[in-house]
Amino acid sequence: MTRSPATPLPPPKARRRLRETAALTQTQLADRVGVTPATVRAWESGRTTPRGRKREAYAKLLKTLAEEETVRAPEPEPEPQTEAKLEPEAKPQLQPEPEAKPQPQPEPQHQSQPQPVAAPEPVALTPAQAFDALYAFSAPALVRQTFLLTGRREQARESVERAFQAAWEHWPEVARDRDPVGWVRATAYEYALSPWQRLRPRHRHPEPPPADPGDRTLLNTLLRLPPRHRRTLVLYDGVGLDLPETAAETEASTPATANRLLRAREAVAGRLPALADPQVLHRRLAELASNERLRAAEPPTVRRGGERRARLRTRAAIAFTVALIGTTALTVRTAPTHYEPPVSPGQAVRGVPQRVAPGALSDEELELRQKLRDQVQDGPERLSPRLE
Template structure:
């Protein structure tokens, strides 16, 4: 069944507002709809949209919640809700979309040991302000996620900073992405799981393990998984993405992602039987990620480092191009303009002994030299042959 135009859905912001107004959690709404909490988060963030009968049921449920809200407070009906002013084209709605695409407890807007920080409202923000808001919202959780992938605190921080530096270099593309946090997350995961990391001297030695024995055991089990399986497990059971979203982010088909997830769960359950339940595994992964003191740099520092890195590579490219042009000009200046035949190789003349270096005289040559020196050297006698 295709989507029915008779059952339109409200904007993603209104979906979440209606659920919160009815005092429903995402888990409760997911249970009523027969889906996973990650699917509800995707609907409320605008990353995905329900289709078919599920769309009709979701629209009917939202209409019911809107009616109940209107009965409780007529002045706050959704029909009378003012629409926010559009953001200028130069500053896309990166904060609103990125904030609503938070994926579970590992991706929250507040640090694990601090009060919630209010997200900025949709307004005409400058690119730097929008980037700083996105960084402050997503960086702490992304560092914890990458720590689950690598088990290294410094590498986790470096991977997230490098991913945000790349995002600042490509900010127009990232700002218009439906899920900018997902864009940065994919870049951070790729950098952290790069096979070239093993050749870095600072990463050849393991870091101190977590203080808790259970967390240490779980981290060791995660690190024994192949990187694709580990990434799939963290995205699905840790972050809370749905299977199609996990497959898309790992650049795999949905059956392949499902196979990786099953193998990863089986490997974890074989070594830690108490974590055979996915909900228990999710809870333990959340506790492991939240127990570490993982901090990220300030947003201005990341932007400055990104711009500095871009300037360095730009100057390096200009210097390389100038050196290439100079080498080409020198070659063109010194290259002959006409054909010069090569010198013919030497040939041996028959009958002429080869030139040899002077050496010691033989006895016969010494007698001949003494004879010549003892006879007259001038006069007519030299012209008269002698007999005998």
């Protein structure tokens, strides 16, 4: 039996743009599709993909919004001043640049008859090879970016490894994603900024600060920012994402993301006036991340670690299920089948005369008994009136 192809969907950015153009909130769109607002945020950020009937309903609604947008055909509005202010002219990237592909050299052609050049066949990679390639390409940059969020080297490395382990567990979904690096980055950032990280014993021991005084001051300034503002600043001025992409990854609206970015820049410029220029701030963030010696584990080690953790979770779930079944069976076996009222403890009663055994009757008792026997049992005689 062949499976029918899934209904095509526009990219996550286009989904968000269509909803905002139609002046719909995520809650309103979720009510029309029949899902929760959190699910809509995950669809628009590209972290998850709808399936089944939800996918068909979502695709149909997006198609209707696109048709309505085409009918309205609004004139292009001038770019808002806030976004124009936030968008720098050129942004260097903290992410690694892909290696330049060698240009194919033209083959010499025969003078009399040209020979067609056969196109090279694409090499199919196994899931493990594709995962290793993605890890080798993006893991070092992600560790440096996560260090800017946490200020801890070991925590940054562990967050990226956990994110890639989660990606390996959901590899079919991640491999089909339009931005696999963004999927892993969002997972690593959420793990690194989780509040329960403060409860770990390792968090109580501070790590050595950067050697350079300027880097140390910049890192302390970043760590004083609220987590949401810090994440927005790193994504926009550090990684180089644009404003809609930053808003989608942080699961916030575009105006809210712009407000967070402005506040974060104001806080950094308040302590370090030399970093008021976004270009200078981006360069300093790249220098701060590059000056630290941050290393990532090898891809096979990360994959084996993820598989080992998955096996441990599976075994723990099986053990818990077996223990629950055993406890239930024991309870059913030993439970009473009927109600037995409890027996109250004995209590002494005082003031009651003791029982006396019957003995011989006295003369008076014998005379009284005989008198009762001799009397007529029909009752007393009736009195009749007489004349005097």
